[in-house]
Amino acid sequence: MKRRAHQSGYVLLMVLGVLAVMAFVVQRFAQRNDDLRRNALDFQQYADGQAAVSGALAATLYWNATRPLQPTGRGDAALQLREDGRPYKVDNGAWVQLQDVRGLLSANGAPRAVLQALLVQDGVTVTRAQAMIDVLDDYIDTDNLKRLNGAERGEYQALGLPGPRNDWLLSLRELQVMPLWRDDPARLARWSSWLSSDPGHLFNPATAPPATLRATFPTAPAAQIDQILQLRAQDQLRDLRVASAVLGLPMAEEDYILSVGNDARITLWSPGLPMALEYNARLTPAGELGPWVITEQHSTKRLNPLDEAPRALAFPLATNAQRAASSVAP
Numbered sequence: 274m275k276r277r278a279h280q281s282g283y284v285l286l287m288v289l290g291v292l293a294v295m296a297f298v299v300q301r302f303a304q305r306n307d308d309l310r311r312n313a314l315d316f317q318q319y320a321d322g323q324a325a326v327s328g329a330l331a332a333t334l335y336w337n338a339t340r341p342l343q344p345t346g347r348g349d350a351a352l353q354l355r356e357d358g359r360p361y362k363v364d365n366g367a368w369v370q371l372q373d374v375r376g377l378l379s380a381n382g383a384p385r386a387v388l389q390a391l392l393v394q395d396g397v398t399v400t401r402a403q404a405m406i407d408v409l410d411d412y413i414d415t416d417n418l419k420r421l422n423g424a425e426r427g428e429y430q431a432l433g434l435p436g437p438r439n440d441w442l443l444s445l446r447e448l449q450v451m452p453l454w455r456d457d458p459a460r461l462a463r464w465s466s467w468l469s470s471d472p473g474h475l476f477n478p479a480t481a482p483p484a485t486l487r488a489t490f491p492t493a494p495a496a497q498i499d500q501i502l503q504l505r506a507q508d509q510l511r512d513l514r515v516a517s518a519v520l521g522l523p524m525a526e527e528d529y530i531l532s533v534g535n536d537a538r539i540t541l542w543s544p545g546l547p548m549a550l551e552y553n554a555r556l557t558p559a560g561e562l563g564p565w566v567i568t569e570q571h572s573t574k575r576l577n578p579l580d581e582a583p584r585a586l587a588f589p590l591a592t593n594a595q596r597a598a599s600s601v602a603p
Contacts, residue, residue, distance in 0.1 A: 322545030328592045329367035338564040344479035344531040352589045357480045363588040367543040368576045374536035376480030377469040381441045391488035405453045412437040424452045442470040475530045479505045548572040
């Protein structure tokens, strides 16, 4: 009897062990199914976000290629897509921001004093700002002569960096491999939203971010800069003479223009995407490959609908097929 009871105890332990293993396997199987279901949902949201962004980009390019020019964007007096960085909400859930490149400062050609003003007003000391511009000038000039605080090949090699390329910047990403410029990534990201690599020199006050306006006109009082911003918000900044009178500064037509250009920076984001997508687009109406070309694209910090929603406008072109059809129905 004792032996039989002893054997029964072993059987009970084995049964309990098997049940424990089965419970663990079932739990792991259920957890894995939950993970697969969650990953499938995340992937679907990502795919939906990508589709929304693609549709919004196509709609933006189509609008810009088919609508008349305005000082602050493209369209007509009643319906306009402004290129001053304001957010738009597209009917497919995507968010769009456009920035006319003429409202930015060219890292390849802006006057040294203007670039210095841009850096200093963002908290950089005058001495450091001058050194940073020396580094930039050494990077884009065609010689190997080092400026006082600049950097040529020896300085780059000592830091293990490529460059300088001794030519114009093709992308603002090149600033990330320049001494001094690369030391503060957060500030560099902010400056990149105010700069461009476009070699053009025409500046459009009607689409310029406040930071580039203040840097371009550093002697203008804040009240005058605010007045320019108010005039263009009311679509009343259409004459260089008016802008010149408000700022109290001459605006020569060879340096300033109240019309958007063919180059724009387009930032798009949709729920489901971890990052926003930024495109540099150039309209090429007579181009062999089509009416526009994407010259650069990369990921950037995503938009925050909670911050953008109060000032967002409805995108002027329907991207939803059903809505588009109903909008033209008799």
